Amino acid sequence: MKVFQTIIAVVLGALLIYAEADFPAWASSKSPANAGELSQYYIKNIYDETLVPNMVTAVLADYRGYDTLFETVVVFTAGLAIFAILGTGVMREKKTAVPAPKRIYSEPPFDLIVRISTRMLVPVIQLFALYVLAHGHHSPGGGFQGGVILAASFIMLELSSDLRAEAAKLTHRMSIWLGIIGIVIYAGWGTLSLFFGGHFLDYDMLQALFPLDPLMARSHSMLIVEVGVAFTVSSIMLLIFRQLVSGGYSIPDKQA
Amino acid sequence: MIIEIISITMIISGLFFFLGAVAGIIRFPDFYTRMHAAGKGDTLSTVLVIGGIALYYMETHHWEWSAILVALKLLAIIIFIFISSPTSTHILMKAGFDAGIKPKLKENSENNTTSEES
Amino acid sequence: MIWSYDAILLILIVITAIVSLSIKDLISATITLGVFSFLLCLLWAEMGAVDVAFTEAAVGAGVSTVFLVATIYNTTRKSSD
Numbered sequence: 001m002k003v004f005q006t007i008i009a010v011v012l013g014a015l016l017i018y019a020e021a022d023f024p025a026w027a028s029s030k031s032p033a034n035a036g037e038l039s040q041y042y043i044k045n046i047y048d049e050t051l052v053p054n055m056v057t058a059v060l061a062d063y064r065g066y067d068t069l070f071e072t073v074v075v076f077t078a079g080l081a082i083f084a085i086l087g088t089g090v091m092r093e094k095k096t097a098v099p100a101p102k103r104i105y106s107e108p109p110f111d112l113i114v115r116i117s118t119r120m121l122v123p124v125i126q127l128f129a130l131y132v133l134a135h136g137h138h139s140p141g142g143g144f145q146g147g148v149i150l151a152a153s154f155i156m157l158e159l160s161s162d163l164r165a166e167a168a169k170l171t172h173r174m175s176i177w178l179g180i181i182g183i184v185i186y187a188g189w190g191t192l193s194l195f196f197g198g199h200f201l202d203y204d205m206l207q208a209l210f211p212l213d214p215l216m217a218r219s220h221s222m223l224i225v226e227v228g229v230a231f232t233v234s235s236i237m238l239l240i241f242r243q244l245v246s247g248g249y250s251i252p253d254k255q256a
Numbered sequence: 257m258i259i260e261i262i263s264i265t266m267i268i269s270g271l272f273f274f275l276g277a278v279a280g281i282i283r284f285p286d287f288y289t290r291m292h293a294a295g296k297g298d299t300l301s302t303v304l305v306i307g308g309i310a311l312y313y314m315e316t317h318h319w320e321w322s323a324i325l326v327a328l329k330l331l332a333i334i335i336f337i338f339i340s341s342p343t344s345t346h347i348l349m350k351a352g353f354d355a356g357i358k359p360k361l362k363e364n365s366e367n368n369t370t371s372e373e374s
Numbered sequence: 375m376i377w378s379y380d381a382i383l384l385i386l387i388v389i390t391a392i393v394s395l396s397i398k399d400l401i402s403a404t405i406t407l408g409v410f411s412f413l414l415c416l417l418w419a420e421m422g423a424v425d426v427a428f429t430e431a432a433v434g435a436g437v438s439t440v441f442l443v444a445t446i447y448n449t450t451r452k453s454s455d
Contacts, residue, residue: 026375027422056425111350117343121336132428140424148432155440237437244444 051215052137052222060142061222065201068143068225069186072232076179079236083172086243110161118160125153133230137219143229150230151237158241167242175235182231189224263311270304273297286360287352295345302337306330379420387413398453400446408439 024031033039042059052058060068133146158166190201198205203221207214280293310327317323387410394406411434419427 111347114343114347117339120339124332124336140428142425145425145428145432148429148437152432152436155437159440241437241440241444244441244448 049215050218050222052219054137054139056140057136057142057222057226061225062203062218065190065225068229069183069190069201072183072186072229075236076183076232079179079239080176082240082243083176114160118156122153122157125156126150129153133226134223136226137222143226144233146226147230147233148237151234151241154234154238155241163242163245170238172239172242175239178235179232179239182228182233182235185228185231186225189221189228259311259315263308263315266304266308266311270301270308273301273304277301287357288349288359291345291349291352295342299338299341302341303334306334306337375421380417383413383417383420387417400451400453401443403453404439404442404446407442408435411435411438 029035034043042055042063046055046058047053050058050062052062129146129149131146132141132149133143136142136146154166192209193202193205194200196205196208203218204214206221207217210217210220212220274297277293277297280297281290284290284293307330310330313330314323314327390406390410390413394403394410397403397406411430415427415430415435418424418430
């Protein structure tokens with residue numbers, strides 16, 4: 001069987017190397033991805049239509065708004081699926097005796113050096129996450145990256161110090177609600193433009209809300225949408241981490 | 257000119273310490289001495305290399321404010337590494353000690369009793 | 375595009391991918407996978423796709439390594455494959 005797999009891998013690799021000869025040169029302006037009609041439209045018109053210098057954010061949050069909305073929903077659904085598979089009695093403590101899972105989170109006494117240095121680093125990381133989120137228009141970044149960095153800072157805090165005390169501050173129920181709030185911010189902001197006579201996620205129509213020109217309305221709407229994405233991503237990442245690290249049930253919840 | 261020489265010296269000495277760290281990881285006998293080489297060498301050489309790059313960037317951009325801003329960002333990276341790298345070395349050492357890895361000691365040394373107690 | 379830097383990165387990526395697939399100890403495989411993600415992040419940053427590099431560094435090298443280690447601690451450490 002191993003021989004068969006090796007043959008398949010070698011043949012596929014040879015095919016890929018053979019196909020690689022037909023690739024366009026790196027960063028070639030004549031490659032199909034760059035010379036296509038749609039890409040040319042984006043490259044020429046994005047700044048005039050949205051006032052956002054970072055093309056990736058503009059395409060992600062404005063032109064491809066539906067995609068990003070449902071990507072956020074996919075992240076939320078993945079968190080719910082992991083919650084449904086692992087979460088035995090997290091919302092409410094089960095009476096039946098379950099075997100205690102192995103722990104990877106630390107117990108008191110916590111390591112002093114790790115705790116102090118984490119405490120020094122975590123605010124900086126969170127500030128950087130907020131910068132990545134809010135500055136996504138002008139530099140690389142955006143909701144997904146900022147949300148993941150924010151969640152990573154919380155994960156670092158919980159790994160280095162008391163997971164139970166941290167988990168009591170933000171319960172599972174609350175983090176699911178935060179994920180829902182993120183999606184509601186995104187979809188609600190899209191729905192809001194329906195009331196001003198536009199289509200769903202048509203940010204141009206929101207200029208009635210802002211005392212600005214419609215282009216700035218589009219730019220600011222992207223920021224709001226990215227904030228929604230960051231809410232969902234960070235809370236769901238934290239939820240998945242806690243589910244995995246505790247085997248689903250050993251962290252006492254407030255409802256328990 | 258002097259700044260360039262200083263920065264190039266810093267970068268080259270940083271690379272030298274990297275080389276020392278790599279040699280230490282390969283050549284040292286047990287876990288603790290290897291981690292010692294990795295932690296110390298990595299931290300110092302990263303700080304030296306990034307500091308040299310920051311100096312060189314400021315010098316070649318004629319000490320404009322934008323260049324100084326870039327150097328400040330590099331300084332933030334230096335501080336981050338200066339805090340996080342020794343911490344990770346420390347916690348790896350502690351995990352190894354808790355897992356029962358014994359340091360390699362001389363046969364007839366007096367310190368031999370401490371390894372048996374742990 | 376510096377071709378020698380690219381070549382070193384690509385060779386290391388192939389090596390770490392093969393190692394992380396073939397190693398028996400799952401924690402070592404996870405750490406090697408983290409190294410693989412970080413090398414991919416360097417490659418993307420070098421090719422100018424800083425957005426993707428960002429995401430790879432945060433998700434691939436950071437958070438998913440923690441997730442995999444947590445999963446391994448709740449299941450088994452030895453690979454039967």
